[in-house]
Amino acid sequence: MEKLLIVDDSAEIRKQLKWGLAKHFEVLLAEDVNEALHLFEAHQPKVMTLDLGLPPDADGATEGLRCLELVLGRHPETKVIVLSGNEDRANALTAVRVGAYDFYRKPIDLAELKIILDRAFHLAALEAENRRLQTASLQRQGGMHGIFGQCPEMEEIFTTIRKIASADIPVLVLGENGTGKELVARAIHVQSLRKNGPFIPINCGAIPENLLEAELFGHEKGAFTGAANRVQGKVEFAHGGTLFLDEIGELPLPLQVKLLRFLQEKTIQRVGGREDIEINTRIVAATNVDIEKAIREGRFREDLYYRIGVISLRLPPLRDRGDDIRLLANLFLSRYVNDFGKKIKGFSPAAENGLRAYAWPGNVRELENKIKRAILMADSPLLSPDDLGFGGNGRFHDSGDAPLTLKEARERLERDMLASTLKRHGGNVAKASDELGISRPTFYDLMKKHDIQND
Known part of the structure; x- marks a missing residue:
């Protein structure tokens, strides 16, 4: 039997919901945020109902919204149906923007609520199965739990x-x-x-x-x-x-x-x-x-x-993992092409050169961010160096120059990317480091390494 967590400070509503839903679900009851989080971590329900009218905290934010943010921050796949009164309409809309699955306005009609809950459990099951299939597929390519x-x-x-x-x-x-x-x-x-x-x-x-x-x-x-x-x-x-x-x-x-x-x-x-x-x-x-x-x-x-x-x-570090860079790039490409509904087939040869040559100071997180951004920005079926933020045509030496070593190519590409990204954001290091998927201290260290001035 599926587990359903009900969070409401009204003993009468908790009793009503348990009486009406216990024959369909294993019902867990909580009256405040602490009890809700304890039960959630202990039982991991896929679906929960959450009363937005829980008493506000010292800052005036509703405890209901705080509970929602804590649950979704730890387990974003959870389907949360927020229960609200007429006076809570604004908070209910805020809750949906935060990530709540749906909201239901009191007074409660058990038959209507049961339909919403069934739909939430069905969607949670479909998403879990999709994650399982994706994980199985990716693990066959050499992985362990993500x-x-x-x-x-x-x-x-x-x-x-x-x-x-x-x-x-x-x-x-x-x-x-x-x-x-x-x-x-x-x-x-x-x-x-x-x-x-x-x-x-x-x-x-x-x-x-x-x-x-x-x-x-x-x-x-x-x-x-x-x-x-x-x-x-x-x-x-x-x-x-x-x-x-x-x-x-x-x-x-x-x-x-x-x-x-x-x-x-x-x-x-x-x-x-x-x-x-x-x-x-x-x-x-x-x-x-x-x-x-x-x-x-x-x-x-x-x-x-x-x-x-x-x-x-x-x-x-990613730069020392050889062909794993291409493996991870293709995994992220497959994942986000589906998520964003884009028709991207792969990487251009120049983009693949860039993937191999770049030093990846932000490691796998930076690679994932670059792939996501590239998929959103791309206009052609093959991702180019420009889409990935590498700039130019992906070549790392001019035809008249002596060929660069891999280390030299990485150093040049790294410096060019830092300088161009910093310039694009008008010298704003916070925005530039965010685009590259690295921390500000790392960005400053790289600026010092490559003698890049922020005038």
Whole structure:
């Protein structure tokens, strides 16, 4: 029986919906956001109904919209039907723009709602089957749970994942930005004995330091100004599953101490709390920081490094993966041609030269972004160097010049792309780095490497 999560602060509506729908679905009930997220991570329902009229938070945003964003941020395939009153029409439209599947205006007619739910479950099943078929097709081309590659380095990564997945020990994934560290963490989770538990990611470098502790470990009511309710942290949500700590190299030293204590004792205390809470979760961490250098400089604790790095995996940059570049380019082309409804057959010879010669500072993420942009912008059946943002005709030396080595061709193409993209955006580094699919610090490093001035 399909699982349906109902989130509503009205006990009467929860009772009505459970009474009317229990014979069709396995109904899960939640009255607030925290309970909803806990049940969602524990049961992974494909469809949920969400009351937009949940009480607003301190900023005036409805808790219903916050819950919707949290659910879709973690599981975008979920079909969410928002329930609203007449006064919630604007929020209902906002919810649809955010990604809700549909909205239904109260009062509730169970027969009508049942039709909407059946359609949502049917669509979810079709999309799941489509993803399964796509994954099976792509895996036949050399991949594992969304990671693809046939070069020796990636084959070694796949072999290591198979060996360590069921060992239930901490893993540290190292590699440049865009190499697929979170995909590796998810592959470890999916192949582990915890695969039916939650996979909870958190980016340690994306959350302000003063909020990160509460985000990780939760907080008690009244722990600080604005803490109106008890809130569970990411560590608690990951109970029975895997906690993925991305960019752990950015974790502040005081929180490194608390994380180390959790790894040693398997207990946490919420901010403002005194109760020790036992948590059973596996830690997979990732960073692009040189951890050994950070230890020498006093920015990362050596004892924590040895705790999280029982097993370390180092992902190769895309530029070192040889024919994987073409494999991945064709995979992305196949995927997004269907998504965008474009009739693109492949790459021109000059574009293929560009794919091989470019240094890919943003790695697989940059390649994916370039392919998506190229498909949208292309006017012919074969993608050209211009479509991919390489410029020119894809040649890397003039007919009268001595032939360039592959390294020299990459350096020249990289410099030309940085300069032309920066010029196109009027010197705006944020926009230029976004178009190229790389971070601003990486863009600045490359500008310094190639002596590019931003006048």
